Amino acid sequence: MRHTIQRLTLQRVNSLGITLALLAGLLLTGCAGDKSILDPAGQAARDVVMIWWVMLGFGTVVLVLVTAFWLYTFKRKEVTRTPADERKIARRWIIGGGIVLPVASITALLAFGVPTGQRLLPLPLADPPEVIEVIGHQWWWEVRYPGAEGGEVVTANQLIMPAGEPVDFHVTGADVIHAFWVPRLGGKIDMVPGRVNKIRLEADEPAVFGAQCAEFCGAQHAQMQLYVEAVERDDYETWLAARQTEQLAALAVNDQQHDSAREAFMTHCASCHRVAGLSSGREGPDLSDLGSRTSLGAGIMAMEEGAVTRWLQHHQDLKPGNKMPPHDDIETATLESLGAWLETLTP
Numbered sequence: 584m585r586h587t588i589q590r591l592t593l594q595r596v597n598s599l600g601i602t603l604a605l606l607a608g609l610l611l612t613g614c615a616g617d618k619s620i621l622d623p624a625g626q627a628a629r630d631v632v633m634i635w636w637v638m639l640g641f642g643t644v645v646l647v648l649v650t651a652f653w654l655y656t657f658k659r660k661e662v663t664r665t666p667a668d669e670r671k672i673a674r675r676w677i678i679g680g681g682i683v684l685p686v687a688s689i690t691a692l693l694a695f696g697v698p699t700g701q702r703l704l705p706l707p708l709a710d711p712p713e714v715i716e717v718i719g720h721q722w723w724w725e726v727r728y729p730g731a732e733g734g735e736v737v738t739a740n741q742l743i744m745p746a747g748e749p750v751d752f753h754v755t756g757a758d759v760i761h762a763f764w765v766p767r768l769g770g771k772i773d774m775v776p777g778r779v780n781k782i783r784l785e786a787d788e789p790a791v792f793g794a795q796c797a798e799f800c801g802a803q804h805a806q807m808q809l810y811v812e813a814v815e816r817d818d819y820e821t822w823l824a825a826r827q828t829e830q831l832a833a834l835a836v837n838d839q840q841h842d843s844a845r846e847a848f849m850t851h852c853a854s855c856h857r858v859a860g861l862s863s864g865r866e867g868p869d870l871s872d873l874g875s876r877t878s879l880g881a882g883i884m885a886m887e888e889g890a891v892t893r894w895l896q897h898h899q900d901l902k903p904g905n906k907m908p909p910h911d912d913i914e915t916a917t918l919e920s921l922g923a924w925l926e927t928l929t930p
Protein backbone atom coordinates (compact mmCIF):
# COMPACT_ATOMS: atom_id res chain seq x y z
CA MET A 584 0.00 0.00 0.00
CA ARG A 585 2.69 2.43 1.13
CA HIS A 586 4.75 1.51 -1.94
CA THR A 587 1.87 2.20 -4.28
CA ILE A 588 1.38 5.63 -2.79
CA GLN A 589 5.08 6.36 -3.06
CA ARG A 590 5.11 5.23 -6.66
CA LEU A 591 2.08 7.32 -7.45
CA THR A 592 3.65 10.36 -5.84
CA LEU A 593 6.87 9.74 -7.69
CA GLN A 594 4.98 9.42 -10.95
CA ARG A 595 3.17 12.65 -10.29
CA VAL A 596 6.42 14.43 -9.46
CA ASN A 597 7.93 12.99 -12.62
CA SER A 598 5.16 14.14 -14.89
CA LEU A 599 5.24 17.57 -13.23
CA GLY A 600 8.99 17.66 -13.88
CA ILE A 601 8.48 16.74 -17.51
CA THR A 602 5.77 19.37 -17.94
CA LEU A 603 7.98 22.03 -16.37
CA ALA A 604 10.95 20.99 -18.52
CA LEU A 605 8.79 21.15 -21.64
CA LEU A 606 7.47 24.57 -20.67
CA ALA A 607 10.98 25.86 -19.96
CA GLY A 608 12.11 24.42 -23.28
CA LEU A 609 9.28 26.17 -25.08
CA LEU A 610 10.09 29.46 -23.39
CA LEU A 611 13.79 29.13 -24.12
CA THR A 612 13.23 28.48 -27.83
CA GLY A 613 11.95 32.06 -27.80
CA CYS A 614 15.39 33.22 -26.64
CA ALA A 615 17.29 32.16 -29.75
CA GLY A 616 16.84 33.02 -33.40
CA ASP A 617 17.60 36.02 -35.56
CA LYS A 618 14.95 38.23 -33.93
CA SER A 619 15.57 37.54 -30.24
CA ILE A 620 16.06 40.53 -27.94
CA LEU A 621 17.52 38.08 -25.41
CA ASP A 622 20.42 37.36 -27.75
CA PRO A 623 21.96 40.83 -28.13
CA ALA A 624 24.58 41.47 -30.81
CA GLY A 625 25.47 45.07 -30.00
CA GLN A 626 26.03 47.34 -27.00
CA ALA A 627 22.64 49.09 -27.23
CA ALA A 628 20.85 45.74 -27.32
CA ARG A 629 22.92 44.48 -24.38
CA ASP A 630 21.82 47.50 -22.35
CA VAL A 631 18.20 46.96 -23.26
CA VAL A 632 18.32 43.28 -22.33
CA MET A 633 20.06 44.16 -19.05
CA ILE A 634 17.14 46.44 -18.14
CA TRP A 635 14.81 43.63 -19.05
CA TRP A 636 16.56 41.14 -16.74
CA VAL A 637 16.76 43.65 -13.89
CA MET A 638 13.05 44.40 -14.21
CA LEU A 639 12.22 40.70 -14.33
CA GLY A 640 14.35 40.06 -11.23
CA PHE A 641 12.85 42.98 -9.35
CA GLY A 642 9.31 41.97 -10.36
CA THR A 643 9.97 38.42 -9.18
CA VAL A 644 11.20 39.60 -5.78
CA VAL A 645 8.09 41.78 -5.36
CA LEU A 646 5.83 38.90 -6.39
CA VAL A 647 7.45 36.52 -3.92
CA LEU A 648 7.26 39.05 -1.08
CA VAL A 649 3.61 39.92 -1.71
CA THR A 650 2.72 36.23 -1.93
CA ALA A 651 4.56 35.54 1.32
CA PHE A 652 2.66 38.34 3.07
CA TRP A 653 -0.58 37.04 1.69
CA LEU A 654 0.07 33.51 2.92
CA TYR A 655 1.14 34.90 6.28
CA THR A 656 -2.25 36.58 6.77
CA PHE A 657 -3.90 33.15 6.73
CA LYS A 658 -1.70 31.80 9.50
CA ARG A 659 -1.45 34.90 11.66
CA LYS A 660 -3.30 34.84 14.95
CA GLU A 661 -6.02 37.41 15.49
CA VAL A 662 -4.61 40.43 17.42
CA THR A 663 -6.58 43.29 18.87
CA ARG A 664 -5.22 46.78 18.37
CA THR A 665 -6.28 50.22 19.42
CA PRO A 666 -7.50 52.54 16.62
CA ALA A 667 -4.39 54.68 17.17
CA ASP A 668 -2.14 51.65 16.51
CA GLU A 669 -4.13 50.79 13.41
CA ARG A 670 -3.63 54.29 12.03
CA LYS A 671 0.07 54.12 12.74
CA ILE A 672 0.43 50.83 10.89
CA ALA A 673 -1.64 52.09 7.97
CA ARG A 674 0.52 55.21 7.71
CA ARG A 675 3.66 53.08 7.69
CA TRP A 676 2.36 51.08 4.75
CA ILE A 677 1.32 54.16 2.82
CA ILE A 678 4.67 55.90 3.29
CA GLY A 679 6.82 52.79 2.88
CA GLY A 680 4.90 50.93 0.19
CA GLY A 681 3.28 53.88 -1.53
CA ILE A 682 6.10 56.44 -1.60
CA VAL A 683 9.52 55.07 -0.60
CA LEU A 684 9.31 51.80 -2.57
CA PRO A 685 8.12 53.31 -5.89
CA VAL A 686 10.54 56.26 -5.67
CA ALA A 687 13.46 53.91 -4.98
CA SER A 688 12.57 51.47 -7.77
CA ILE A 689 11.87 54.18 -10.34
CA THR A 690 15.15 55.91 -9.48
CA ALA A 691 17.00 52.62 -9.90
CA LEU A 692 15.31 52.03 -13.27
CA LEU A 693 16.17 55.56 -14.40
CA ALA A 694 19.81 55.00 -13.49
CA PHE A 695 19.75 52.05 -15.87
CA GLY A 696 17.48 53.53 -18.51
CA VAL A 697 18.89 57.01 -19.09
CA PRO A 698 22.41 55.96 -20.17
CA THR A 699 20.87 53.30 -22.43
CA GLY A 700 18.61 55.84 -24.11
CA GLN A 701 21.58 58.18 -24.44
CA ARG A 702 23.57 55.54 -26.31
CA LEU A 703 20.79 55.18 -28.91
CA LEU A 704 20.79 58.92 -29.61
CA PRO A 705 22.70 60.05 -32.68
CA LEU A 706 24.86 62.54 -30.73
CA PRO A 707 27.71 64.20 -32.63
CA LEU A 708 30.86 62.06 -32.89
CA ALA A 709 34.37 63.16 -33.82
CA ASP A 710 34.24 60.64 -36.62
CA PRO A 711 30.75 61.01 -38.16
CA PRO A 712 29.13 57.59 -38.50
CA GLU A 713 27.73 56.04 -41.66
CA VAL A 714 24.15 57.16 -42.38
CA ILE A 715 21.61 54.72 -43.81
CA GLU A 716 18.06 55.87 -44.61
CA VAL A 717 15.23 53.42 -44.16
CA ILE A 718 11.74 54.23 -45.46
CA GLY A 719 8.73 52.11 -44.50
CA HIS A 720 6.11 51.45 -47.17
CA GLN A 721 2.99 49.28 -47.06
CA TRP A 722 4.48 46.57 -46.94
CA TRP A 723 8.12 46.74 -47.86
CA TRP A 724 11.34 48.58 -46.99
CA GLU A 725 13.22 51.13 -49.05
CA VAL A 726 16.88 51.46 -48.03
CA ARG A 727 19.09 54.33 -49.21
CA TYR A 728 22.80 55.04 -48.78
CA PRO A 729 23.16 58.80 -49.26
CA GLY A 730 26.86 58.83 -48.38
CA ALA A 731 27.99 56.27 -50.95
CA GLU A 732 30.94 57.37 -53.06
CA GLY A 733 29.89 58.01 -56.64
CA GLY A 734 26.28 58.81 -55.78
CA GLU A 735 23.45 57.54 -53.66
CA VAL A 736 22.78 53.81 -53.63
CA VAL A 737 19.24 52.43 -53.31
CA THR A 738 17.99 48.95 -52.51
CA ALA A 739 14.92 47.34 -50.97
CA ASN A 740 13.99 44.72 -48.38
CA GLN A 741 17.62 44.21 -47.42
CA LEU A 742 19.91 46.29 -45.28
CA ILE A 743 23.65 45.78 -45.51
CA MET A 744 25.61 47.64 -42.84
CA PRO A 745 29.23 47.81 -41.71
CA ALA A 746 30.00 45.86 -38.49
CA GLY A 747 32.07 47.06 -35.54
CA GLU A 748 31.19 50.75 -35.90
CA PRO A 749 28.16 52.89 -35.02
CA VAL A 750 25.65 53.44 -37.83
CA ASP A 751 22.98 56.16 -37.80
CA PHE A 752 19.62 55.13 -39.19
CA HIS A 753 17.42 57.94 -40.43
CA VAL A 754 13.94 56.53 -40.75
CA THR A 755 10.61 57.76 -42.04
CA GLY A 756 7.31 56.42 -43.37
CA ALA A 757 6.01 56.86 -46.91
CA ASP A 758 2.32 56.26 -46.22
CA VAL A 759 1.36 55.32 -42.66
CA ILE A 760 3.35 54.90 -39.44
CA HIS A 761 5.70 51.91 -39.43
CA ALA A 762 8.47 51.08 -36.96
CA PHE A 763 12.06 50.04 -37.59
CA TRP A 764 13.22 47.28 -35.28
CA VAL A 765 16.27 45.03 -35.41
CA PRO A 766 15.74 43.23 -32.09
CA ARG A 767 19.30 41.90 -31.74
CA LEU A 768 20.76 45.37 -32.24
CA GLY A 769 18.57 47.44 -29.92
CA GLY A 770 15.49 49.56 -29.47
CA LYS A 771 12.86 50.24 -32.07
CA ILE A 772 11.91 53.57 -33.55
CA ASP A 773 8.75 54.84 -35.26
CA MET A 774 8.78 55.69 -38.96
CA VAL A 775 6.43 58.64 -39.19
CA PRO A 776 5.45 60.19 -42.53
CA GLY A 777 6.76 63.76 -42.82
CA ARG A 778 9.32 63.30 -40.05
CA VAL A 779 12.80 61.84 -39.87
CA ASN A 780 13.59 59.89 -36.69
CA LYS A 781 17.14 58.83 -35.91
CA ILE A 782 18.61 55.92 -34.02
CA ARG A 783 22.20 54.79 -33.62
CA LEU A 784 22.92 51.06 -33.68
CA GLU A 785 26.07 49.00 -33.81
CA ALA A 786 26.66 45.35 -34.64
CA ASP A 787 29.66 43.84 -32.81
CA GLU A 788 30.67 41.62 -35.70
CA PRO A 789 29.52 40.38 -39.10
CA ALA A 790 26.24 38.49 -38.81
CA VAL A 791 22.76 38.20 -40.27
CA PHE A 792 19.82 39.61 -38.31
CA GLY A 793 16.09 39.62 -38.77
CA ALA A 794 14.10 42.83 -38.58
CA GLN A 795 10.41 43.43 -38.51
CA CYS A 796 8.00 46.32 -38.81
CA ALA A 797 6.95 46.92 -35.21
CA GLU A 798 3.96 49.22 -35.63
CA PHE A 799 0.72 47.83 -37.02
CA CYS A 800 0.45 49.26 -40.54
CA GLY A 801 -2.32 47.27 -42.22
CA ALA A 802 -3.18 43.81 -43.51
CA GLN A 803 0.34 42.64 -44.36
CA HIS A 804 2.12 44.20 -41.38
CA ALA A 805 3.30 40.79 -40.16
CA GLN A 806 4.81 40.12 -43.60
CA MET A 807 6.93 43.25 -43.55
CA GLN A 808 10.30 41.75 -42.77
CA LEU A 809 13.74 43.06 -43.46
CA TYR A 810 16.93 41.09 -44.02
CA VAL A 811 19.80 42.79 -42.17
CA GLU A 812 23.41 41.81 -42.66
CA ALA A 813 26.40 43.34 -40.94
CA VAL A 814 29.64 42.87 -42.91
CA GLU A 815 33.29 43.92 -42.59
CA ARG A 816 34.02 47.49 -43.66
CA ASP A 817 35.81 46.32 -46.85
CA ASP A 818 32.93 44.10 -47.91
CA TYR A 819 30.56 46.95 -47.24
CA GLU A 820 32.50 49.25 -49.56
CA THR A 821 32.59 46.57 -52.24
CA TRP A 822 28.86 45.99 -51.88
CA LEU A 823 28.16 49.71 -52.28
CA ALA A 824 30.54 50.15 -55.21
CA ALA A 825 28.80 47.37 -57.13
CA ARG A 826 25.51 49.23 -56.75
CA GLN A 827 26.48 52.56 -58.20
CA THR A 828 24.04 53.63 -60.88
CA GLU A 829 26.57 53.22 -63.71
CA GLN A 830 27.47 49.68 -62.66
CA LEU A 831 23.83 48.68 -62.36
CA ALA A 832 22.85 50.36 -65.62
CA ALA A 833 25.51 48.38 -67.46
CA LEU A 834 24.13 45.22 -65.90
CA ALA A 835 20.53 46.00 -66.87
CA VAL A 836 21.06 47.23 -70.41
CA ASN A 837 24.07 45.41 -71.84
CA ASP A 838 22.63 42.03 -72.66
CA GLN A 839 20.71 41.47 -75.87
CA GLN A 840 19.22 38.25 -74.60
CA HIS A 841 16.53 40.00 -72.61
CA ASP A 842 15.43 42.72 -75.02
CA SER A 843 11.77 41.67 -75.05
CA ALA A 844 11.63 41.43 -71.25
CA ARG A 845 13.03 44.95 -70.97
CA GLU A 846 10.40 46.17 -73.41
CA ALA A 847 7.60 44.54 -71.38
CA PHE A 848 9.10 46.07 -68.25
CA MET A 849 9.00 49.56 -69.73
CA THR A 850 5.33 49.06 -70.66
CA HIS A 851 3.97 47.41 -67.52
CA CYS A 852 6.31 48.00 -64.63
CA ALA A 853 8.57 51.04 -65.09
CA SER A 854 6.09 53.52 -63.64
CA CYS A 855 6.38 51.86 -60.23
CA HIS A 856 9.84 50.27 -60.19
CA ARG A 857 13.33 51.61 -60.67
CA VAL A 858 15.87 49.59 -62.59
CA ALA A 859 18.99 51.75 -62.76
CA GLY A 860 19.62 52.89 -66.33
CA LEU A 861 16.05 52.10 -67.42
CA SER A 862 13.42 53.58 -65.15
CA SER A 863 12.95 55.63 -62.00
CA GLY A 864 9.58 54.55 -60.54
CA ARG A 865 9.35 54.78 -56.76
CA GLU A 866 5.91 53.28 -55.97
CA GLY A 867 7.44 49.85 -55.52
CA PRO A 868 10.80 48.37 -54.47
CA ASP A 869 13.92 49.22 -56.49
CA LEU A 870 14.68 46.15 -58.61
CA SER A 871 18.19 47.08 -59.82
CA ASP A 872 19.92 44.41 -57.70
CA LEU A 873 16.95 42.06 -57.27
CA GLY A 874 18.86 38.90 -58.20
CA SER A 875 21.27 39.38 -55.29
CA ARG A 876 18.62 39.45 -52.57
CA THR A 877 17.73 36.59 -50.25
CA SER A 878 13.96 36.93 -50.43
CA LEU A 879 11.01 38.46 -52.27
CA GLY A 880 7.97 40.36 -51.04
CA ALA A 881 9.71 41.55 -47.84
CA GLY A 882 10.48 38.03 -46.67
CA ILE A 883 7.41 36.20 -47.96
CA MET A 884 9.37 33.78 -50.18
CA ALA A 885 13.00 32.76 -50.62
CA MET A 886 14.87 33.98 -53.69
CA GLU A 887 15.67 30.95 -55.84
CA GLU A 888 15.44 29.99 -59.48
CA GLY A 889 11.97 30.74 -60.79
CA ALA A 890 10.95 32.62 -57.66
CA VAL A 891 10.48 35.99 -59.39
CA THR A 892 8.13 34.48 -62.00
CA ARG A 893 6.18 32.75 -59.24
CA TRP A 894 5.91 36.07 -57.39
CA LEU A 895 4.73 37.87 -60.53
CA GLN A 896 2.02 35.26 -61.14
CA HIS A 897 0.82 34.66 -57.59
CA HIS A 898 1.80 37.66 -55.53
CA GLN A 899 -1.80 38.46 -54.58
CA ASP A 900 -2.23 34.92 -53.20
CA LEU A 901 1.15 34.92 -51.51
CA LYS A 902 0.68 38.36 -49.94
CA PRO A 903 -3.00 39.28 -50.25
CA GLY A 904 -3.79 42.96 -50.60
CA ASN A 905 -0.22 44.04 -51.37
CA LYS A 906 0.01 47.26 -53.35
CA MET A 907 1.18 45.70 -56.62
CA PRO A 908 -1.74 45.16 -59.02
CA PRO A 909 -2.28 41.57 -60.28
CA HIS A 910 -0.72 40.92 -63.68
CA ASP A 911 -3.53 38.73 -65.05
CA ASP A 912 -3.60 40.82 -68.22
CA ILE A 913 0.00 39.91 -69.05
CA GLU A 914 0.76 36.64 -70.86
CA THR A 915 2.47 33.89 -68.90
CA ALA A 916 5.37 33.77 -71.36
CA THR A 917 5.97 37.50 -70.85
CA LEU A 918 5.90 37.15 -67.08
CA GLU A 919 8.35 34.26 -67.35
CA SER A 920 10.72 36.30 -69.48
CA LEU A 921 10.41 39.22 -67.02
CA GLY A 922 11.14 36.89 -64.12
CA ALA A 923 14.14 35.34 -65.85
CA TRP A 924 15.58 38.76 -66.71
CA LEU A 925 15.06 40.29 -63.24
CA GLU A 926 16.86 37.31 -61.67
CA THR A 927 19.94 38.16 -63.71
CA LEU A 928 20.19 41.58 -62.03
CA THR A 929 22.95 40.48 -59.69
CA PRO A 930 25.76 43.00 -59.28
Ligand code: HEC
Binds near residue numbers: 853867878925
Ligand atom coordinates in the same frame (compact mmCIF):
# COMPACT_ATOMS: atom_id res chain seq x y z
C1 HEC B 1 1.23 50.17 -59.28
C2 HEC B 1 2.63 49.94 -59.03
C3 HEC B 1 3.29 48.66 -59.48
C4 HEC B 1 3.36 48.14 -60.73
C5 HEC B 1 2.71 48.66 -62.03
C6 HEC B 1 4.20 46.98 -60.63
N1 HEC B 1 4.61 46.79 -59.35
FE1 HEC B 1 5.88 45.38 -58.70
N2 HEC B 1 5.58 45.98 -56.78
C7 HEC B 1 4.84 47.06 -56.40
C8 HEC B 1 4.79 47.11 -54.96
C9 HEC B 1 4.09 48.15 -54.11
C10 HEC B 1 5.54 46.01 -54.49
C11 HEC B 1 5.80 45.62 -53.04
C12 HEC B 1 4.79 44.57 -52.61
C13 HEC B 1 5.02 44.09 -51.21
O1 HEC B 1 6.01 43.38 -50.97
O2 HEC B 1 4.19 44.40 -50.34
C14 HEC B 1 6.04 45.34 -55.67
C15 HEC B 1 6.88 44.22 -55.62
C16 HEC B 1 7.49 43.68 -56.73
C17 HEC B 1 8.53 42.68 -56.69
C18 HEC B 1 9.15 42.10 -55.43
C19 HEC B 1 10.30 42.99 -55.03
C20 HEC B 1 10.94 42.66 -53.72
O3 HEC B 1 11.88 43.35 -53.34
O4 HEC B 1 10.55 41.71 -53.07
C21 HEC B 1 8.89 42.41 -57.98
C22 HEC B 1 9.93 41.43 -58.46
C23 HEC B 1 8.04 43.23 -58.82
N3 HEC B 1 7.22 43.99 -58.03
C24 HEC B 1 8.09 43.21 -60.20
C25 HEC B 1 7.17 43.89 -61.01
C26 HEC B 1 7.06 43.70 -62.43
C27 HEC B 1 7.95 42.78 -63.25
C28 HEC B 1 6.06 44.51 -62.85
C29 HEC B 1 5.51 44.64 -64.24
C30 HEC B 1 4.98 43.45 -64.84
C31 HEC B 1 5.55 45.22 -61.68
N4 HEC B 1 6.23 44.81 -60.60
C32 HEC B 1 4.52 46.17 -61.72
C33 HEC B 1 4.23 47.96 -57.24
C34 HEC B 1 4.07 47.80 -58.61
Ligand SMILES: [Cu+2]
Binds near residue numbers: 761807
Ligand atom coordinates in the same frame (compact mmCIF):
# COMPACT_ATOMS: atom_id res chain seq x y z
CU1 LIG C 1 3.90 47.44 -39.88
